[in-house]
Amino acid sequence: MTTLERRHIFISHHHKDDSLVDKFTSLLGGKGIDVRNSSIRAKPANQERLDKGLVKDSVIQRILRMKISWASTVVVLIGEKTHSRPWVNWEIDQANAQGKRIIGVYEQGGTNYEIPTSLENYASNIRAWNAAGIIKALDGENSFENPDGTLRSPVHAPANSEC
Template sequence: MSETVKNVFVSHHHKDDASVDNLAKMLSGKNVQLRNSSIRAKPENQARLDKKMVSDKTIERLLRMKMRWAGQVIVIIGKETHARAWVNWEIKVAHQLGKPIIGVYEHGLKEKVELPENLKKYATAVVGWKPDSVIDALAGHSQFQNPDGTPSLKNSGGNIVC
């Protein structure tokens, strides 16, 4: 069986960096390779970002470039993701760029958590931490699940996958 390669941008709260790595590992076990263009700041660079030593315009330009390269955007959904302004901004820009947007609940979440506002509006899929669900969403199958993988209702909005 040959490996499927997906060019993605993974939007996430920087505290959830390990989940980005774990998602790639989980899918590689199913012959799916993620090539991720998202920004993962080293501690010294994160300190510069926290001190606002890099302008928001510069960050926005860099993020747009990285999202344009990607075929899809994955949003790692953790307990604090809904409160992250940059994640919400990235989702809005991904929608403006016409990218399919897939929310993936972080591994280990048992109960529903608040979703970022723009994910509620523009998600093409929101799935639990299960390889088959993520692979189906990456293949363009629109599905909405709770963190445990059980079906959930879609509230509104959404991209059209052609």
């Protein structure tokens, strides 16, 4: 029997990309990584309350701070509209404030997707959709890639590159 290596990760994503979270955990699971995801994935009834503004931002922020604190690493899934989501940038800013390792991962096939501003400012890594590269990033290797896996320059010098 093979033992999976467990990782506690907060997966920041646009809520419409929930299926991408499943693909991400399956990608790593196929390589022996058991992802314990602490991000919010609202059930339909709760999502409706969020969409109608029935939950105060301060409540959401408190919950997110706790969930980010629990994780050793924050992974930002870069989809088509991720860059335009204020909560994604807030989560990245909070992860940086907590000294978390922050890894951006482009959605598979997402060749023209913009990177959230906070991710450009604070990422330790930005990776293509490749399990081996993502695992290296989780293990502490710093590299910045384009969606196709070719190397790119970081926009900043990561302050939280070692955990």
